[in-house]
Amino acid sequence: MTHHSSVKFTDRPISSTMFAVLGAALLACASAAPAVDPVYWWEYPFSDCGFDDVPGSCQGQSVEQCKAMCLKTSGCGGFNYPHGVLKKTDCLSHKKPSTVTLYVIESTPPPPTAPTPGPPPPATNFPPLWPYPAKFTNGTTTTSVDAGLTFTDMSSTKTNTIAAAFARYTNLVFWHGAKPTGDIKTVQVTVENTDESHPQLGDDESYTLNIPSGAQAVSITAKTIWGALHALESFSQLVRFDHTLAQYVVDATPWSITDAPRFPHRGLMIDTSRHFQTLASIRKIVDSLPYAKINTLHWHMSDDQSFPMQSKSHPKMWDGAYSEVEKYTQADIAAIVEYARLRGVRCMVEFDMPGHASSWCKGYPEVCPSTTCQTPLNVANNATFDLITDLLNEMTGGKASTSGNPSGLFPENLIHLGGDEVNTDCWTKVPAVQAWLTAHNMTGDDGYAYFVKRAASIAMAQGRRPVQWVEVFDHFGSKLDKRTIVHVWKDKSTLNAVVAAGYNALINNSPGSNSWYLDHLTITWDAVYGNEPCETIPDAAQCALVLGGQGEMWGETVDASDIQSTVWPRLGAIAERLWSPRDVNSSAAAKARMEAFRCRLNRRGISAAPVNNGQARESPPGPGSCFNQ
Numbered sequence: 257m258t259h260h261s262s263v264k265f266t267d268r269p270i271s272s273t274m275f276a277v278l279g280a281a282l283l284a285c286a287s288a289a290p291a292v293d294p295v296y297w298w299e300y301p302f303s304d305c306g307f308d309d310v311p312g313s314c315q316g317q318s319v320e321q322c323k324a325m326c327l328k329t330s331g332c333g334g335f336n337y338p339h340g341v342l343k344k345t346d347c348l349s350h351k352k353p354s355t356v357t358l359y360v361i362e363s364t365p366p367p368p369t370a371p372t373p374g375p376p377p378p379a380t381n382f383p384p385l386w387p388y389p390a391k392f393t394n395g396t397t398t399t400s401v402d403a404g405l406t407f408t409d410m411s412s413t414k415t416n417t418i419a420a421a422f423a424r425y426t427n428l429v430f431w432h433g434a435k436p437t438g439d440i441k442t443v444q445v446t447v448e449n450t451d452e453s454h455p456q457l458g459d460d461e462s463y464t465l466n467i468p469s470g471a472q473a474v475s476i477t478a479k480t481i482w483g484a485l486h487a488l489e490s491f492s493q494l495v496r497f498d499h500t501l502a503q504y505v506v507d508a509t510p511w512s513i514t515d516a517p518r519f520p521h522r523g524l525m526i527d528t529s530r531h532f533q534t535l536a537s538i539r540k541i542v543d544s545l546p547y548a549k550i551n552t553l554h555w556h557m558s559d560d561q562s563f564p565m566q567s568k569s570h571p572k573m574w575d576g577a578y579s580e581v582e583k584y585t586q587a588d589i590a591a592i593v594e595y596a597r598l599r600g601v602r603c604m605v606e607f608d609m610p611g612h613a614s615s616w617c618k619g620y621p622e623v624c625p626s627t628t629c630q631t632p633l634n635v636a637n638n639a640t641f642d643l644i645t646d647l648l649n650e651m652t653g654g655k656a657s658t659s660g661n662p663s664g665l666f667p668e669n670l671i672h673l674g675g676d677e678v679n680t681d682c683w684t685k686v687p688a689v690q691a692w693l694t695a696h697n698m699t700g701d702d703g704y705a706y707f708v709k710r711a712a713s714i715a716m717a718q719g720r721r722p723v724q725w726v727e728v729f730d731h732f733g734s735k736l737d738k739r740t741i742v743h744v745w746k747d748k749s750t751l752n753a754v755v756a757a758g759y760n761a762l763i764n765n766s767p768g769s770n771s772w773y774l775d776h777l778t779i780t781w782d783a784v785y786g787n788e789p790c791e792t793i794p795d796a797a798q799c800a801l802v803l804g805g806q807g808e809m810w811g812e813t814v815d816a817s818d819i820q821s822t823v824w825p826r827l828g829a830i831a832e833r834l835w836s837p838r839d840v841n842s843s844a845a846a847k848a849r850m851e852a853f854r855c856r857l858n859r860r861g862i863s864a865a866p867v868n869n870g871q872a873r874e875s876p877p878g879p880g881s882c883f884n885q
Contacts, residue, residue, distance in 0.1 A: 297323060298366045300358040302878030304336050305347040315340030323359065334360035353877040384507075385493050386853035387549055387832035388840045389515040394508040397469040401495055401504035404436030405429075407488075410446040417452040417481050418445060420598050425488045428860060432497045434504060440467070443474040443491060447484050451659050454667040455482050455551065455602050457803065462516035463487035467494065469509040482600040483516075486549050490515065493856065519789070521762060521804030522834040523552030523604070524827055526819070527811030529559035529615070532582035535592065537816035542596045544824065544862045548831035548853075552602045554672065554806055559608055560631065563615040565589065569646035572619030586650070589665055604723070605651055605666045608674025609633055609644065610707045616643075625689050629682035635703045636683075636692030645714050656719025663719070670741065671715050675708045676725035705731050712740060723762065726750055733757065741803065745773075748792045755798040763789050763805040772830055774823055775810040777872040781850060782843035785829035790838075804834050821873040824864035825854040855882040 310331045314322035315338070322340055326332040333345030336356040348360055383392060407422035409415070449460075460479040465487045467474050474491060478484040490513060494506050524545060526533060533541075542553060557565050563576035566585045577583045593603045607613075610632035617624035617631075623640040624630040634640045651671060653664030680700030683689045693703050709732075712722040716739060723741045730750075734757045736742075741760045744751045747767050754761045764772040770787040771779055790799035807827045814822050828850065832840070840846075850867050857864040865873045866885035876885045 293363075295327065296362045296365050298360050298362045300351065300360065302353055302356075303351050303358040304356050305343055305349075305351050305358065308344045308347050308350065310342045310344055312342045313340045314342070319359065326359075326361070332361075334358060381848040381852045382508075384496075384849070384852060385490055386547075386828060386849055386856075387835040388837075388846075388849070389490065389513050390518075390837055391515070392511065392513040394512075395469060395510045397509045398505050398507050399440060399467070399469050399509040400438035400501075401429075401506060402436055402438035402441040403430055403434040403504055405438075405441055405443065407443045407445065410444050411448075411450055413450040415447075415450050415452045415481060417598055418447065418484060421485055421488055425492050429492050429495050430504065431859070434497070434502055438503060438505075439471040440474055440506070441471070443476060443488075445476045445484050445487070446478075447481055448477075448479050450481060452481050452597075453660050454597055454657055454662040455600055456657065456669055457602070458520055460516075461486055461520075461549075461551070462514075463490075465490055465511065465513040465515070467491070467506055467509050467511040482551070485546060485600040486515070487513075489546055489549065517549065517551075517835045518837060519802065519804030519834045521552055521806075522550050522831060523554050523762075523804070523806035524550055524823065525554035525556055525606075525764075525806050525808045525810075527556040527559070527809060527814075528564055528584075529556065529562045530811030531815040532562070532564055532578060533811075533819065534816045535584075535588055537819060538592055539595055540820065540862070541823070542592070542599060542601055544820070544857065544860075545596075545601050546599045547857060547860065547862070548828045549835050550827065550831050551600060552604060552806070553596055554604045554606060556606045556608070556672075556811075558615055559612045560614045563619075567647055567650060569650060570620065570643055573616065573647070575619035576615035576617075586665060593666060602668045602670075603666055604668050604670050604672055606672030606674060606723075607644075607647065608676070609711055610635065610704070611676065611678035612674060625682040625686040629686055631682060632678050632680060632704070632707070634689060635707045636689045641710060641714070644711055648714055648718055648720075652715075652718040652720050654718050669720055670723050671720040672723040672743070673708070673711050673715060674725060675711075675728040676745070678704050678727065680704055701731070709737075712737060726754065729754055729757075729759065745808070751789075751802070752792055752794075752798075755793060755801040759801065761802050763802060764808045766808075772805060773808045773810065774826060774872070775808070775812060775814070777822070778870070779826075779872075780870070781826045781829045781867060782847070784826050785833060785843045785846060785850075786841070787830075787833065788838070788841065789833070805830065818873055820863040821865040824857055824862060825850060825867055826872060828853055828857075851883050851885075854885075858882055 310329060312329050314325045314335060319337055322335050322337060326335050326342055329342055331344060332342045334343045334347050335341060336358050339356055409418050459482055461483045463478040463483040463486050465476055476484060476487040478487055495504055498505050562578050563573050564583050565574060567573040574583050596603050613633050614630040620643060621627060622637060623634050623643055625634050651664050651666045655663050657663045657667040657669055680703060683703055684700045708724060708728050715722045721739050721741060723743050726742055726744045726746050729736055729742045741762060742754045743762045744754060745764055745766045748765055751761055751763055766773045770783040772784060772787060789802050789805055793799045807830045809823055854864045854867050866876050
């Protein structure tokens, strides 16, 4: 039997005095023990800090086992999971997106875990429209929409364009199956001017949209067909599907919207020379433009790299195409122009000249200075201007488009003639061209001025207003024909000079951190959103000369595989800046609406990249709602 001399157990009751003695002893022991700092583990999903490891691995063990190993390992400040790689204490200083979860030791408790984000509530995503309308009022009632809703054209003349829009928006609004029951059963559309021949700059795009509370018809009125199309888009954005009710509804009724764009020209440029864009890709881009009320497709058809378009007057022009399968027939182009017209989108073609045109030389070498010095186009040869005249005539039909009488392959009454980045060294180096310049008492720069002026005169003689890059204004100044629209890609101080001289302008200024050049991949949507066209223009009269602007999707690094995710959602920021009132300018206030707009684009089959990307067209950093990417 073991004898314990230090402790003797007894069944006698312990007195209160003994309790006090024991308690004091326990407190003394506790106060004598060293204090242990608490350990707080912070969790960073889809994150890691590569190449910052300490020896050891807990791969294959649970998270709790990894935490225990890290606490026992000198210099360990965390680990990634499930790889189980132990990390140094400075890991967070270079945390990056990854496919693993990062656990890091911190000195303070982590914040409460946020619930999984869903659609932003009305308080933040309101109004649920993109772009923001000019004027609206709304109520507080949720009104049901019949899934069998019909669109009715109440105009004095019915048009195929409106009928086609009804079919499109039926599919866009009602994408879930639902019972044909609800208060709103019809949308009535009344258009005053039913000319559907082709949209043009300056057409009235205003509309009214009234959505009632209760069993009444939705009413749309518009001066033109193109305004009615915008109203249908706004209506489609206000309808949502309630999964609990299995019912389509409109929140916050009654709605009364009176809307019109701030600027008449709101565009996207695509570049089919640096990379060929397939017809399917172009149609998908055209599909997406009305979703943000973008009304112009600027088609940069050719450049140094390729000339992909058929010319019937000069059939060797498309010898400059990349390949036989990377060409557009005129029937292809006519189909795209018509596809765009049905959606209220103008198509403005550009043939850049005299620079950026060496692809012309393959089929017609005589229009270039020499076989070894090909650009700018040969100013000294009348064959150059004969070709330009014939080519433009195919585009214009030789006359202006008028109401009910569209003319040419591109009925748009604007035509872009480029004129940028012209280096005249070839002209002064090639003896025949230099001799011509000398005979006409011209320098190379004088020859450039002669060329762009003659090209513009050809376009104007065929009923088109020329659009030319700002270098043309740089050379001519106030001597430039006032019908010319100056396309400003340089600093905004240049825009100031253009409108001060009384010229119409388009803007997409390339320099700076808020450029509308969409190939600048590190410029984020909120920077684009903050680019106010008239920011440095001193008065309203000069601001009125700014016709609008564009997102420029130069094609060096985009083809059919990535054009949508490079364009969207940043083009949406440009769209709202050009449509909405000037005082709608807070990107913080717009963020929830932008995230909802991007989700809508995805639902409609448009591959819009996450809103919060540090770099455009990056994939999402990890799983999550489209409202939180």
